[in-house]
Amino acid sequence: EPETKLETESAASAESVIEKAAEFAEAEPAKQPAETETPESPDNTPIDPTVNADPVDFAAEITVLSAELEALSIKNTTRLVTVENRVNRLRKLIPAEQTELLANHANLAAALSAKFEENGGHQLQLETATRELTATLEQALADGQSHEALPAWDKIQGNLSNTSGEIRARIKALIAPFKTKIDELRDWKIFAATEKKKELIQHMQQLIESKMNAGDKAKRISKFHAEWKNLGRSNQNEELWAQFKQFSDKAYEPCKEYFKQRKQQMAENHKARKALIESLEQEIERFKETDIDVATLNKLLSSADADWKRYAPVEQSKIKTLQRRYYDLVNKIRKQRKDLSRGNLDKKKDLIQRAEQLVELEDKQQAMNTAKQLQQEWKTAGPTSFKEDKKLWEQFRAACDKIFSKRSEERDQRAASIKQAEQELNQILNKLSALTELNDEDLRKARADFNEQVQAFSGALDQRIRKQRSKLLDRFNNLKRSLDTRFKTLPDKKSQQLMDRINAGIGHLVDVEDKLLQCKDEAAFEKARSAFDVEAWQQLELTGKETYDSLLQTRASLIQSCQNAANYASQSQQAETALRGLCIALEIRAGVDTPESDQAQRMALQLSQLQTGFGQSKPSQQENNDLAQDSRLRSLCIGPLAHEKSEQLRERLQLSLQRLLRH
Structure with missing residues (x-):
């Protein structure tokens, strides 16, 4: 179980004050020792180097140098040069008569030469790598990518420090053109780091007054310290660090109490867990004296x-x-739970075996009675593992199902019969639903089919259907009510003829009207207006009813006479007002709510009706039917209307028509 580690009482501070870095200076390679002559005294007499010098243990020195050389990597050029200097100096000190020492020294020199040969190959590799790094450096400088240029330069300097001689000279010549730019970048980086540190000081100062909870504040302090550390060197290092540290200490003061309380809470948690462990130990001891079941153990765990x-x-x-x-x-x-589960497993297997034996019993009634007893025993047998319980229960249930198979067959037959009845009812409802999608003419022809489906539903509604009964009846009643309303509103042949002629007239108008209402300039308006087929309109046979024909003729005249889009839009607004008034009048008649935006107009119309005495006597259903039919036809003739407004108002009108025809 993962545990939260104890937070320390101090925020994670920067590991150290920003180190003072010295200006970068290239280290000159160790100079190869030159062949020197034996120094002379002032009187030009050669000086014996062994005279007045500390005695040298040549054998020990050779041993030390051999061990050091063996341990040296061929990549450590500087150390190899140092060892070479010591070996050369030692050669000059060994007396000529010490032949064994000279032989050992020769072996050492040979080993050193072999190392230098390998080192030469390594230096060539470093030179190649440095050329690649130099290309990277040059590109980074050209792109202004200091975060790539400075690391590349540092790697180049590392390579340079492990070279010598001509290779070192070539590398220095290769990178010399970039040193000035690198120095500028370092200066810029120091400046940027200085500014960023000033920002961090401000953030840390703001953190002092922050209402942030102590835990989050400690994390934020630690984050600021990490950012400070990553910035590296800057100007005013000591001064800025002193300010930053001062604000950091003040900001951290509230955190001390938080971690103190947290430590106390962890101590209390430790005490509570010890008490829990002791309680579990007591429970385990109690199990030895009393019977226990799996459920109790599960609850305890x-x-x-x-x-x-x-x-x-x-x-x-x-x-x-x-x-x-x-x-x-x-x-x-x-x-212990596992042991109990194993015992329960044996009990359930025994019950399964006994149930399977009952299947062969000739006395079916006795078999069913015994099976019921076994089912009661199963309930008290106790659980096993979830997987085993599921498997055993399926086996036991299968055995019991065989015993009660006859009853199950009857139940299945009854369920199948009910399901079939539900399917038949749903098929009838689907047919009724399809009738609602028919147009008026096809719906008139389908009246006999409607009556047939209504009777079929009543006959198929089985009393045994309980679960779906309410849902099926609700759907049937809604469909029947909707279709009854449709049948009531179906126009007679004369009205249908009127509607057909109105629709024919609208068909010549609506496309042109829509285009005119969408025009943004006069050229587009004139182009859309010229698309109206005047000759076809004049040859069209209208309804012969002044009320409807005048509305249609007005729409046609507007198309021909309006000279600009603004004027036409104004006419459309007047048509919208007329249709809105028709909606409100019908809503008053049908007792349908009017939208809030039209309430004032409704109240004015109702007041006018009261003053004129209109509506004081309740109209007959026939009067309502006539009004509904006339309103529907007039609504079709009113225009021009924007499509969206037309849909909204006609939807309101349709709701009122349906309510009016149900009165």
Whole structure:
């Protein structure tokens, strides 16, 4: 179980004050020792180097140098040169008569030469790598990518420090053109770091007054310190660090109390977990004296797990011992549960075997009675694992199902019969639903089919249907009510003829009207207006009813006479007002609510009706039917209307028509 580690009482501070870095200076390669002559005294007498010098243990020195050379990597050019200098100096000091020492020295020199040969290959590799780095450096400088240029330069300097001689000279010549730019970049980086540190100081100062909770504040302080550390060197290092550290200490003051309380809470959690462990130990001892079941053990484990998680975190240094004790106890309880589950498993297997034997019993009634007893025993047998329980239950149930197979067959037959009846009812409802999609002419022809489906539904509504009964009846009643309303509103042949002629007239108008209403300039308006087929309109046979024909003729005249889009839009607004008034009048008549935006107009119309005495006597259903038919036809003739407005108002009109025809 993961544990939260104890937070320390100090925020993660920068690892150290920003180190003072010296200006970069290239280290000159170690100079190869030149062949020197034996120094002379002032009187030009050669000086014996062994005279007045400390005695040298040549054998020991050769041994030391051999060991050092063997340990040296061929990549460490500087150390190899140092060893070479020492070997050369030693050669001059060994007396000529010390032949064995000279032989050992020769072996050492040969080994050194071999190392230098390999080192030469390594230096060539470094030169190649440095050329690639130099190309990267040059590109980074050209792109202004300092974060790539400076690391590349540092790597180049590392390579340079491990070269010597001509290779070193070539590398220095190769990179010399970039040194000035690198120095500028370093200066810029120092300047940027200085400014960023000033920002961090401001952030840290603001954190002092922040209402942030202590835990988050400590994390923020740690984050600022990490950013400070990553900035590296800057100007005014000591001064800026002193300010930053001062504000950091002040900001951290509230965190000390937080971590103190947290430490106390962890101590309390530690105490609570110890109490939990002791309680579990007592429970395990009690199990030895009383009978226990799997359900009780499951409850105990679940409760213990919840308490263990609730009492967290605990100080990390103290958690391991507690965890060991806790999980030892949990494992003991789980083992006991496993043993009990195994016993329950044996009981259930026995019940399955006895149930399977009942299948062959000739006395079916006795078999069913015994099976019921076995089912009661199964309930008290106790659980096993979830997987085993599922498997055993399926076996036991299969055996019992065979015993009660006859009853099951009857139940299945009844269920199948009910399902079939529901399917028949749904088919009838689907047919009724299809009738609602028919146009007026086809719906008039389908009246006999409607009556047939209504009767079929009533006959197919089986009393045994209970679960779906309410849903089926609701759907049937809604469909029947809707279709009854449609049949009532179907126009007679004369009205249908009027509607057909109106629709024919509208067909000549609406496309042109829509285009005219969408025009943004006069050229487009004139082009759309010229598309109106005047000759076809004049040859069109209208309704012969002045009320409807005048509305249609007005729409046609507007198309021909309006000279601009603004004037036409104004006419459309007047048509919208007329249709809106028709909607409101019909809503008053049908008792349908009017939208809030039209309430004032409705009240004015109602007041006018009261003053004229209109509507004081309740109209007959025939009068309502006539009004509905006339309103529908007039609404079709009113225009021009924008499509969106037309749809909104006609939807309101249709609702009122349906309500009016149901009165």
